[in-house]
Amino acid sequence: MGLREQDIDSILDVYPAKVKRNRKKHILLRDTALETQEIEANARTIPGIISNRGCAFAGCKGVVLGPLKDFVHIVHGPIGCAYYTWGTRRNKARIEDPKQYFLNYCFSTDMQESDIVFGGEKKLAGMIDEVVETFHPNAIAVTATCPVGLIGDDIQAVAREAEKRHGVPVMAFNCEGYRGVSQSAGHHIANNGLMEHVIGRGDLEEPPTRFAVNMLGEYNIGGDSWEIERVLRDIGYEVIAVMTGGGSFETLKNAHVANLNLVQCHRSINYIADMLEKKYGTPWLKINFIGINNTIQSLRNMAVYFGDAKLQERTEEVIAREMSRVEPVLEQYRKICQGKTAFCFVGGSRGHNYQGIFAELGVETILAGYEFAHRDDYEGRAIIPQIKINADNQNIPELTVEPDKKRFRMKVSPEKMAELQEKIPLCEYKGMIVEMQSSSLIVDDLNHFETEAFIERLKPDIFCSGIKDKYVAHKMGVPSKQLHSYDYSGPYYGFKGAVKFAQDITMGFVSPTWNYITPPWKNKPLLKGDVQKEEVQNVGLYTKRT
Amino acid sequence: MEEQAVSYRSVNENPCHMCMPIGAILPFKGVERSMVLIHGSQGCSTYMRRHISEHFNEPVDVGSSSLNEKGTVYGGEANLKQGLDNLIKIYHPSLIGVLTTCLAETIGEDIDRIGQEYLRERKMDNFPLVTVPTPGYGHSHSEGFSLAVKRILARLARKSPSHGRINVLVPNISPADLREIKRLLEIMGVRYTLLPDFSETLDAPFTSPYHKIPSGGTGLNSIREMPGAIATLQMGVTLEEGFSPGKYLEEEYRVPLFNLPLPIGLENTDTFIRSLQKVTGAPVPEILLKERGRLLDAMVDAHKYNFAGRCIIFGEPELVYAMAGTCLENGVTPVAVATGGKGAKLKTLLQTLRDRYAADAPDTGNGKGVGPVFLPEADFDIMRRTARERGANLAIGHSGGKYLTEKEGIPLVRMGFPIHDRVGGQRIFSAGYAGTTVFLDRITNTLLERKLSGYRERIYRQFYRGKKYDLV
Ligand code: SF4
């Protein structure tokens, strides 16, 4: 059923020779017999090949900064970019203080031709003044779109001045869309800014409890982190800050006090996790709260890290209780999902993180990939020293941090660290490739043409990606699940989320709609009529084409 | 007519319009076997694909030249040419539209020159490459749309012998409305060229196998021959100078131009049918008379509910104008009409409407005012304040208006582009007598729903406890 090298080759034959050579490096046929397998990633998008990638601005404002609810986010640029990032990610947040909640707003300086010619600094400064006067937000983030960098507006200076003028934190982010090769550049720019200007700004010195953690690289799509926080609180953890789903300036400024950083999305946050370790002595743990087994494993690993008998006991209690609730429900979905196949092409971490829950449901991931990940997300962190710096990743300013004189506390000794690393993925991530089955496909920056070609050849039972490509799958008669914004559903994390996910996926398989795709007058006479008829009767309404 | 000052603020808080290139993509989707390449960094095209896809619930393929930092310094020529190569190799389009973005315009890319050079180098001199300069900071998506239509015409149209067809030029309306306009043309027995026509491409039926470029769209030859038409009917009364494709045909090829409003509303549809009748000279077929009669019947039945409607209408000028007329002829009072762009012509047109309908109308808002104020370059902050001040109880426009529902409890009748929080943006049907009837039902039922949901409590408070309450 799987593809062979020559099949991939013939699919790519449509491309001009140069493009074909390029794309081949981004496509990998998994062979578990090999110790390591290489893939090209985080490289330039090929012009004219319809990719799903966005720009640095999308990664910075759209993904990382956008969810911070007590910031007013001012997009400095023409209207389009701001409009397109207005409430499109479905990152949820609780309204604690209605006066400090701005997620449903979209602010733009709406640059006009004259601003492009004469510069937009004044307009931006004026806008900040108005925003402070009208909204008194806890903080303001200014994000730049393409033209801003080109006309040379110094938004950093405007922000500094405004901060002085108003005494409100104002941060500027030079995340013009042409920087880097994808959203990933923007994540970096945003996170660097938060590291520099927000974390550590609070005056908390000690965590409220020993079991204080931050959740990094978690964006609370459809309420994901609420489900996780529910479980964590129940066990006895305190979540200091989430970076950034449902997060805020108010909580993030005290993130330095946590005793452990949990990393959900390795791609968007691993460098910050590293920096937090260097600056405050807090190690990070790669967790994955998607799927029952992954959630349980993550909770147990956390308990191992803290090494507290009571906490361990409570962890097991909560796991047992949650399991008794969800297992019976999951079973009915498993029956339907068993033996199905999926494509899982998402972002920079979900392409991997969702494979576990699919496996639990009996669904095999036969193609996976990322839109904007780097090689370490595929091959594991061991590859990092070998990744070449090129012209494209150079232009993102690197932030270097030093141990904080006052606040650095080594949370675990080097010996303890080594001991823990034997047992749990502390400051470690092994990437997607090792977990994939032989002859499955790994595709980086899957594009429109390849999406269609691979669906046609591999005929997955479900296609998981985003809104731009899901309709291609639908047109080909394949159900889809948006794993960026969940088609208005979710949460999918943790125990309750797993049930919701199973339900949604199953819905895709059993919808009676699929039975009508072939009009009755087109039905060819069935040669093996009896067998087929019997099958159909057995499963009643819930049949799906075979 | 009253007009709210807008320029005192630097803020655009929750915008009502999008940027120029997203509007320019749409007409290309309504031309047979065509593809679009956007010259700039890939973010723009990805965002636009995302938004167009979400509205139409269809795959929307738009290429990008994927400029990066290097391209911004040394120019993006190589990227653009490579992008064209790849697009042609994979999709075999019959026509390619090349649009610019803020980035390309700011660094001064000359897409005309690059395009011509490309065709010469590849020995494809006759290939229709249509360039459209669409800086995001230049105009809104509405101007992007009409400029693209004009440039398509300018590239393809040829002096042609008279062929007896008429040209029908449309603004950004739903595929359902495009189909209705075609149906009306056919019922009236008119031979026509409709441009653009994305009624099939952006609302494609499920078929097997799937085609990368969906079938449908205006044929290239039909576009080439548009100068040989008897006349042009352009649904573009609000079009500004320089953005009118019909004007282009008139000036270059002397095709008589008739600008009409969109056929939404009784009067507007009458105008459309009457114009067609002038072309054919034949009587209006029975079936249309019946449809008109049904609309009238619906209007009579609904008038008692509609008079309580005080609506705020927003969106693209052409649609906004047609909707305002429809509301007024049904006794729904538009208290504000807003558009994201400048809308200079719209202002004058609304003034005329207001003089006709609203001059002597009673103030159903108990002192909050009669007839619409016009809000050009509006954002949802201004709309929200105006809606509150003028006692609006209904909003009509695209999904951005959900903000008015969330903040002010004003129910929204979804109409226009984009619809991203509901399915079926492509199927919203409002054109012709039949479409107007269902549009009107949507309005009336929204008013009724609002009325009935709090009816008992309101009546109780109004009549039994003597509290004065709005008549809604
Ligand atoms: S406003 Fe300009 S930069 Fe922004 S999306 Fe539109 S074209 Fe691109």
Ligand code: SF4
């Ligand atoms: S690429 Fe530039 S112009 Fe386009 S959306 Fe991103 S920041 Fe805006």
